[in-house]
Amino acid sequence: MDVLRTPDERFTDLPDFPFEPHYVQVGEVRMHYLDEGPADAPVVLLLHGEPSWSYLYRWMIPVLVDAGLRAVAIDLVGFGRSDKPTRREDYTYAAHVDWTWGAIDAIGLTDITLVCQDWGGLIGLRLVGEHPDRFARVVAANTMLPTGDHHPGEAFLAWQNFSQQTPDFPVGQIVNAGCASTLAPEVIAAYDAPFPDDSYKAGVRQFPLLVPISPEDPAAPANRAAWELLRRFGKPFLCAFSDSDPITRGGDAVLRKLIPGAQGQPELTIADGGHFLQEDKGAELARVVVDFVAAN
Numbered sequence: 418m419d420v421l422r423t424p425d426e427r428f429t430d431l432p433d434f435p436f437e438p439h440y441v442q443v444g445e446v447r448m449h450y451l452d453e454g455p456a457d458a459p460v461v462l463l464l465h466g467e468p469s470w471s472y473l474y475r476w477m478i479p480v481l482v483d484a485g486l487r488a489v490a491i492d493l494v495g496f497g498r499s500d501k502p503t504r505r506e507d508y509t510y511a512a513h514v515d516w517t518w519g520a521i522d523a524i525g526l527t528d529i530t531l532v533c534q535d536w537g538g539l540i541g542l543r544l545v546g547e548h549p550d551r552f553a554r555v556v557a558a559n560t561m562l563p564t565g566d567h568h569p570g571e572a573f574l575a576w577q578n579f580s581q582q583t584p585d586f587p588v589g590q591i592v593n594a595g596c597a598s599t600l601a602p603e604v605i606a607a608y609d610a611p612f613p614d615d616s617y618k619a620g621v622r623q624f625p626l627l628v629p630i631s632p633e634d635p636a637a638p639a640n641r642a643a644w645e646l647l648r649r650f651g652k653p654f655l656c657a658f659s660d661s662d663p664i665t666r667g668g669d670a671v672l673r674k675l676i677p678g679a680q681g682q683p684e685l686t687i688a689d690g691g692h693f694l695q696e697d698k699g700a701e702l703a704r705v706v707v708d709f710v711a712a713n
Contacts, residue, residue, distance in 0.1 A: 418445050418446075418502050418504075418507055419502065419503045419504065420445065420446060420500040420501060420502050420503065421500070421501045421502075421503055421616060421617050422447070422500055422501070423498060423501070423610070423611050423612070423613065423617060424613070427610045427611065427613060428498060428610055431472065431607045431610065432601075432603050432604060432607060433475050433476075434472055434475050434607065436451045436453060436475075436478065437451075438451070438498055439451065439452050440498075441519075441520050441523040441524060442523075443494075443516050443519035443520050443523060444515075444516070444519065446494050446499065446500040446502070446516060447499065447500045448491060448492060448494060448499045448500070448516065448519075448520045449471070449491075449492040449497055449498035449499045450471070450489055450490060450491040450492065450520065450524065451471050451474070451478065451488070451489065451490040452487070452488075452489050452524075453478050453481075453482050453487070453488045453489075454481065454482040454485075454486055454487035454488055455485070455487055456487065457487075458485055458486050458487040459485075459486050459487065459528065459530065459553075459710060460486075460487050460489060460526050460527070460528060460529050460530065461481050461486050461487065461488050461489070461529075461530045461532055461706060461710070462489050462490075462491070462521070462526060462529045462530065462531050462532065462541075463477065463478075463488060463489065463490040463491075463532050463537075464490075464491060464493075464517070464531065464532070464533045464534070464536075464537030464538070464540060464541045465490070465492070465493065465496070465497075465534065465535070465536075465537050466534055466535020466536035466537045466538070466539075466560070467535055467536045467621060467624040467625065468496070468586075468588045468591055468592065468608075468621035468624070469496070469535075469592055469608060469693065470492050470493075470496045470497025470498070470608070470611055471490035471491070471492050471497050471498075472497070472607050472608065472610075473534075473592075473693060473695045473696065474488070474490045474695055474699070475699070476695065476696075476699025476700050476703070477532075477695060477699045477700070477702060477703035477706070478490065478703075480699075480700050480703035480704060480707065481703055481706065481707065484707040484710075484711075486530075486707070486710065489524065489526060491517065491520050491521070493513060493516070493517065493536070493537075493540070493620075494508075494512075494513065494516045494620065495508060495619065495620020495621065495623075495624075496611060496620060496621070497611050498611065501611075501617050501619065501620055502619060502620070503616060503619055504619060505619045505622060505623040507619070508619065508620050508623040508624070508627065509627065509635070509636075510539070510627045510629075510635070510636035510639075511635075511636065511639065513536075513540055513627075514540055514543050514544065514547075514639075517540050517541075517544065518544055518547075518548065521544070521551070526551070527551055528551075528552075528553045529551055529552045529553060529554075530552075530553055530554040530555070530556065530706070530709075530710055531544075531545060531552055531554070531555045531556065532556045532558065532702075532706055533555070533556070533557055533558065533560055534558040534559050534560050534693075534694070534695065535559060535560055535665075535692070535693075536560075536624060537560060538557055538558075538559075538560025538561060538562065539560065539561070539562060539563070539628065541555075541560075542555070542557065542560070542561075542562040542643065542647065543562060543639065543640060543643045545643070545646075545647065545650065546562075546642065546643025546644065546645075546646040546647050546650075547642075547643060547646075549646055549650060549652075552652065553652060553653075554652060554653045554654070554655070554709065554710065554713055555650075555652070555653070555654045555655070555678070556655045556656075556657055556705070556706055556709060557654070557655070557656050557657070557658075557669070557672055558656075558657045558658060558659070558687075558694060558695075558702065559658050559659055559662045559664075559665040559668075559692055559694060560665060560668070561665060561668045561671070561672070562640055562643060562644065562647070563628060563629045563630070563640065564629055564632070564637050564640045564641050564644065565629035565630055565631045565632045565633070565634040565636075565637040565640075566632050566637070566641075569628065569630045570663075570664065572663040572664045573628070573630075573664050574630075576625060576664065577625045577626070577628070577630075580622065580624075580625040580626075581622070581625070581626070585615065586615070586618050586621060586622055587609075588608050588609050588611075588612055588618070588621060589604075589605035589606060589607070589608040589609040590605060592605070592608045592693055592696070593605050593608075595662075595691050595692035595693045596691045596692070596693050596696045596697050597659075597661050597689055597690055597691035597697045598691075598696075598697055600696065604696075644675075647675065647676050648675055648676070648677070649677065650676055650677060650678050651677045651678050652678045653678050653682065653709065653713035654672070654676045654677075654678035654679040654682065655679070655682045655683070655685075655705070655709050656669035656672050656673055656679065656682075656684075656685075657685060657687060657694075657702060657705050657706075658686060658687065658694075659686070659687040659688075659689075659690030659691060659692070659694040659697070659698065660686050660687065660688050660689070660690060661689070661690060661691050661692075662690075662691060662692040662694070664692060665692070669686075682709075685705065687701060687702060687705075690702075
């Protein structure tokens with residue numbers, strides 16, 4: 418497998434991002450993660466989605482650490498400072514699940530509070546279904562675990578079509594469009610930083626095609642199997658969706674209905690937040706996580 422590694426200088430002096438990089442080798446790829454807070458503190462695992470990276474969690478990490486928690490944010494393969502395979506066919510749903518689990522296992526995380534958004538949930542909720550003993554709590558934000566048995570919605574299909582038709586895949590502008598507020602140019606540039614040119618974008622281009630939208634999708638059987646466990650998952654499960662995301666709107670009601678651990682948890686909605694609510698309301702979402710851990 419041929420991989421590219423974004424030069425370190427691309428990540429120099431990013432705004433509001435003082436965190437030291439950490440790396441772990443998982444098979445043929447090196448994965449990057451942030452690790453802030455005491456090593457023996459309760460772990461909050463932050464998983465980003467498409468096409469962002471751990472920079473998305475820069476507003477949340479200080480709040481979590483100030484509350485006495487350990488914040489770990491992993492860059493998915495093909496994103497951020499993690500290695501980027503050059504061929505689109507190297508990116509599969511199963512590969513991402515395996516890579517992410519490999520990183521979690523290599524870092525040695527246990528009793529995890531998972532915070533997942535977008536593809537962070539497609540991967541993270543699958544891992545909860547496959548390794549429930551390693552997870553203590555879950556916070557799901559603007560995400561879902563699709564099986565292809567239900568229509569994905571017109572907003573997602575429009576995004577999927579755009580992702581394959583746009584010639585340059587402007588990552589920073591895509592993140593900007595998914596926020597409720599307009600990002601500063603230097604923040605947009607920070608989301609572009611992992612991708613010096615189009616050869617680094619095989620993963621971000623392929624991800625939208627990996628979402629199961631038909632029952633025959635290759636990932637559908639494994640996701641259905643994960644749902645069998647999630648329907649019995651009694652550990653604390655909180656939905657913290659925003660109010661302005663057309664792609665995942667209504668998904669929180671499905672999760673609350675089907676996952677036992679969501680029963681009795683607050684039914685909250687993050688106001689004035691877009692798809693990337695960590696950008697719009699990062700500190701607020703972090704305080705929700707802090708309170709959730711403390712109460713459970």
